[in-house]
Amino acid sequence: MAALAGRRVADVGKLSTILLFLPPALLLFTLFVVLPVGEAAWYSGFNWNGFGAPTNWIGLDNYRFVFDNRAFGTAFKNNLLIIAVSLLIQLPLALSLAIILADRFRGAVALRMVFFLPYILAEIATGLIFSFVYDGDYGLLAALYKSFGAEAPHLLASPQTAFAAILVVVVWKYFGFHMMLFIAALQTIDRSMLEAARIDGASRWQSLRYVVIPALAPTIRLSVFFAIVGSLQLFDLVMPLTRGGPSDSSHTMVSFLYTFGITRMRVGFGSAVGVILFLICVVFAFTYKRWIMRDE
Amino acid sequence: MARFKRLLAGIAALAFTGGGALAQTTVKWLHIEANPVVVKIWEEVAREFEAKTPGVKVEMQYLENEAYKAKAPTLLQSRDRPHIIYSWAGGVLKSQVEAGVLEDVTAAMQGYKDNLSGSAVDAFTLDGKIYGVPYGVSQVGFMANKDLLAKAGVDAGKIVRYDDFLDAVKKLKAAGITPLAVGGADKWPVHFYWTHLAVRLGGKAAMQAALKGQDGGFEGETFQKSGELFKQLVDLQPFQNGFLGFKSQQAIGHFGDGKAAMLLAISSFYHTQKVFAVDKTGVPDDKLAWISFPSVPGGKGLPSDTLGGINGWLVTKGAPKEAVAFLKHFVSAEPQKRLAAGNFIVPVYKGAEAGLGSAFMRNIAQNIANSTYHQNFYDQDLGPSVGRVVNDATTEIAAGTMTPKQAAKAIQDAFRQGN
Numbered sequence: 001m002a003a004l005a006g007r008r009v010a011d012v013g014k015l016s017t018i019l020l021f022l023p024p025a026l027l028l029f030t031l032f033v034v035l036p037v038g039e040a041a042w043y044s045g046f047n048w049n050g051f052g053a054p055t056n057w058i059g060l061d062n063y064r065f066v067f068d069n070r071a072f073g074t075a076f077k078n079n080l081l082i083i084a085v086s087l088l089i090q091l092p093l094a095l096s097l098a099i100i101l102a103d104r105f106r107g108a109v110a111l112r113m114v115f116f117l118p119y120i121l122a123e124i125a126t127g128l129i130f131s132f133v134y135d136g137d138y139g140l141l142a143a144l145y146k147s148f149g150a151e152a153p154h155l156l157a158s159p160q161t162a163f164a165a166i167l168v169v170v171v172w173k174y175f176g177f178h179m180m181l182f183i184a185a186l187q188t189i190d191r192s193m194l195e196a197a198r199i200d201g202a203s204r205w206q207s208l209r210y211v212v213i214p215a216l217a218p219t220i221r222l223s224v225f226f227a228i229v230g231s232l233q234l235f236d237l238v239m240p241l242t243r244g245g246p247s248d249s250s251h252t253m254v255s256f257l258y259t260f261g262i263t264r265m266r267v268g269f270g271s272a273v274g275v276i277l278f279l280i281c282v283v284f285a286f287t288y289k290r291w292i293m294r295d296e
Numbered sequence: 297m298a299r300f301k302r303l304l305a306g307i308a309a310l311a312f313t314g315g316g317a318l319a320q321t322t323v324k325w326l327h328i329e330a331n332p333v334v335v336k337i338w339e340e341v342a343r344e345f346e347a348k349t350p351g352v353k354v355e356m357q358y359l360e361n362e363a364y365k366a367k368a369p370t371l372l373q374s375r376d377r378p379h380i381i382y383s384w385a386g387g388v389l390k391s392q393v394e395a396g397v398l399e400d401v402t403a404a405m406q407g408y409k410d411n412l413s414g415s416a417v418d419a420f421t422l423d424g425k426i427y428g429v430p431y432g433v434s435q436v437g438f439m440a441n442k443d444l445l446a447k448a449g450v451d452a453g454k455i456v457r458y459d460d461f462l463d464a465v466k467k468l469k470a471a472g473i474t475p476l477a478v479g480g481a482d483k484w485p486v487h488f489y490w491t492h493l494a495v496r497l498g499g500k501a502a503m504q505a506a507l508k509g510q511d512g513g514f515e516g517e518t519f520q521k522s523g524e525l526f527k528q529l530v531d532l533q534p535f536q537n538g539f540l541g542f543k544s545q546q547a548i549g550h551f552g553d554g555k556a557a558m559l560l561a562i563s564s565f566y567h568t569q570k571v572f573a574v575d576k577t578g579v580p581d582d583k584l585a586w587i588s589f590p591s592v593p594g595g596k597g598l599p600s601d602t603l604g605g606i607n608g609w610l611v612t613k614g615a616p617k618e619a620v621a622f623l624k625h626f627v628s629a630e631p632q633k634r635l636a637a638g639n640f641i642v643p644v645y646k647g648a649e650a651g652l653g654s655a656f657m658r659n660i661a662q663n664i665a666n667s668t669y670h671q672n673f674y675d676q677d678l679g680p681s682v683g684r685v686v687n688d689a690t691t692e693i694a695a696g697t698m699t700p701k702q703a704a705k706a707i708q709d710a711f712r713q714g715n
Binding site: 051052246 | 362365366369370372373388391392394395396397480481483537538539540541542679680681684688691692695697713
C-alpha cells in the first residue's frame with residue numbers, strides 16, 4: 001500500500017515536471033521550427049515574389065523547377081563532395097593530430113590552440129581572408145607562384161577549381177574543432193588499459209587499433225554526425241569566396257536557395273529548396289541516430 | 297477655485313506641448329549610396345529642408361545594394377518600413393505597385409513633374425499613375441584609356457561599327473594590352489554586352505515583342521544573334537585574366553589603374569574608376585574617352601538608342617505627406633545642380649545638366665537627351681526573377697559554358713516561369 005502510494009507520488013512528481021518543463025520547450029520548438037517549416041511547405045506551392053499574400057497556386061511545379069535546374073544538381077553534388085572530403089580527409093587529419101597532441105609534451109597546448117584558431121574565426125572573415133589568399137594578382141598564392149616564375153592561376157575564377165579551393169578552406173577551418181573533440185575523448189581513456197596492452201606486447205599500432213580507436217568510437221560517431229550536418233548547411237564560407245560562381249559551379253544547396261530563391265524574389269521556389277533540404281537533413285538525422293548512434 | 301484654474305492651465309499647457317511633440321514628423325529615408333561625398337551632399341540638402349519646414353525631421357538609413365534588394369520585400373511589408381526607398385524602376389517597381397506597398401503620388405506631382413525629364417517620369421508611371429520621383433539617369437558605353445589605345449594604334453573615334461570594335465580588340469591583344477576589364481563575378485557587368493547588342497540589333501520593337509512573347513520571345517532571332525555576336529568577342533579572349541572572379545568594383549579599379557584599355561561601363565563609373573583605382577586618381581579626364589556602343593550589321597536599332605539606368609525614389613504606403621514634399625525639394629534645381637557640378641549624376645531636373653562639371657558627363661547628358669529610345673537595364677526592367685537569369689546566362693556565354701542558343705532559351709524559360 002505504502003509502496004503504491006509512493007509510486008503515485010512519484011507519478012505526480014513526474015507529471016508536474018512534464019507540465020512545468022515541456023511547454024516552454026514545446027512552445028519554442030513550435031514557434032521556431034514547426035511553424036516555419038510548415039509555412040515553407042505551404043509557400044512552396046505558390047509562384048510568389050514575397051509581396052502580399054501568395055495567390056498563384058502552382059502545385060508541385062516549384063519542385064519540378066528545382067529538379068530541372070542544372071545548378072541545383074551541381075549544388076547537391078557539391079554538398080556530397082563536402083561530406084566526402086569531411087569524412088575522408090578532415091576527420092582522419094583531425095584524429096591523427098589529436099592522437100599526437102593528446103600526449104603532454106612541450107608546446108602541445110600551444111599547437112592545439114593554433115589548430116583550433118581557424119574554428120573561432122567568423123566564417124565571413126575566413127572567406128574574405130581566403131579570397132585575398134587566392135587572388136591571382138595580389139594574393140599570397142600568386143606571390144608563391146611568382147617566386148617560382150610561374151603565372152598564378154585565378155583559382156576562384158575557374159569553374160574547374162573554384163569548389164576545390166572552397167573545400168580546402170572548409171577542411172582548414174573545421175578540422176580543429178573535430179581535433180578538440182577527439183583530444184577531449186582521448187583524455188578520458190583509462191591509462192591502465194593502454195598500459196595493459198603494452199604489457200601484453202601490443203605494438204603502438206595495435207594499441208591504437210584495438211584500444212584507442214574503439215574507445216573513441218562514440219566520439220567519432222558524433223564527429224561524423226556534426227561533419228555531415230555541417231556540410232549540408234554550408235553557406236557562409238561560399239558567399240564571400242565565390243557566391244556560388246563561376247557558372248554556378250560552387251553552389252551548395254543553401255547558397256543555391258539564397259541566390260535563386262531570395263535574391264530573385266522567388267519565395268515559392270526558395271521554399272521548395274528549403275523543404276527538400278529539410279527532408280534530407282531529417283531523414284539523415286533520424287536514420288543516423290537510429291542505426292549508428294543508437295547506443296548513446 | 298484659483299487652484300482649479302491653475303490646474304486647468306497646467307493641463308492646457310501639457311496638452312499644448314504634447315501637441316507640439318506630435319507635430320514633429322520624421323521622414324525615414326532608406327538609401328544605398330556608398331560614396332561618402334554624395335551622401336554628404338544629400339545630408340546637406342536634408343538639413344536645408346528641415347530648416348525650411350519646421351517640425352519635420354529627415355532620417356537617413358543606409359543598406360548595401362545587394363542586401364537592400366534581398367531585404368526589400370520583407371522590409372516593405374513591415375510596420376516599420378522606411379518612407380522613401382531607392383528604385384531602378386522596371387519590373388521590381390511593377391511588382392511593388394501590384395503588391396500595394398507604394399503610395400500613388402500623381403496628385404502631388406502635378407505641375408512639379410513638368411520640370412523633370414519626361415522619359416524619366418514615364419519610367420515611374422504605371423497605368424497613368426506616378427509612383428516615384430526620378431533622380432538621375434545614366435548611359436552604358438565603353439570607357440576607354442586613350443594612352444593604351446594609342447599604343448595599339450587604335451583611334452577611339454573610329455570605333456563605330458561592331459567590326460571596328462572587334463578589330464580594336466585584336467590590335468590591343470596583339471600589342472599585349474588587355475582589351476577589356478569586366479566584373480564577371482557580379483554578372484551584371486557582363487549582361488551589358490548581350491543586352492546592348494540586342495538594343496542595337498532589334499531596337500525598341502524587338503524588346504516590346506519579346507515582352508509580349510512574340511517572335512519567339514527572348515529565344516527569338518534578335519536575342520540569339522546578340523549571343524552569337526557576343527560569342528565572337530568572347531572567342532577573342534578579350535577580358536583580363538580571371539575575369540569571372542572579379543567583382544565589378546575590382547574590374548573598375550583594374551581599368552582605373554590602367555591595366556585594361558576599355559570597360560563597358562555605366563556613365564557613373566566616371567567617378568568610381570577614380571575611387572577604386574590604387575592611386576585614387578584613375579584615368580585622368582584628358583586620357584579618358586567615351587565610345588558609344590558600336591552599331592551592328594543589319595541592326596534595326598538606331599545608333600542614337602541608348603541603354604542605361606533610370607533611378608529614383610519611391611514613397612511607401614502610409615508615409616507622411618512630408619516625404620513627397622522632401623523629394624520635391626531633393627530633386628529640385630539647386631540640389632540637382634550641386635550633384636551635377638560634382639559629376640555624380642546626369643540630372644533629371646530640366647536645366648540642371650548645364651551645371652555638369654566635366655565635358656565627359658556633358659557628353660553623356662547630351663546622348664541621353666538626344667536618345668531615340670532609352671532602354672532601362674534589363675536586369676531591372678525584367679524584374680529579379682528573369683533579370684538575374686539574363687545575368688547568369690550571358691555570363692555563361694562569356695565563360696564558354698553555354699552556347700548563345702542555350703542562353704536565349706534559359707532566359708525565355710525563366711520569363712515563362714516568372715509570368
